Amino acid sequence: MAASLMQSDARFAGLEMLATAVVVVGSDGVTLHLNPAAELLFDISARMTVGHVFARLFSQSAELERLLSEGFSHAFEQKRTELVLERPGREPVSVLITACAVDQPAGAPAGIS
Secondary structure, eight states, X not given: OHHHHHHHHHHTGGGGGOSSOOEEEETTSBEEEEOHHHHHHHTOOHXXXXXXXXXXXXXXXXXXXXXXXXXXXXSOSEEEEEEEEOOXXXXXXXXXXXXXXXXXXXXXXXEEO
């Protein structure tokens, strides 16, 4: 498991420096990576989120789950949409999401960022 996390960190190292929140989600909906800006935006640590279904962190997840499903089915190359995401016990967060499917080398998990 530790080696897997180290590989994950290396794959997404360039995202750490971005001021824009970036979440990488696998084709199964499981969170692969949150950069520090996303941790701040959603008030959650990557350590607690990676390995869990990202959409289920929010009270009203159907719209986010639909967006991810459409992305993984290649219904669009890139899609921008506004959503209001709310975690239980937290203030709602209005976000402009840019979703795009990212092809990975054979054997690597697919992701949406």
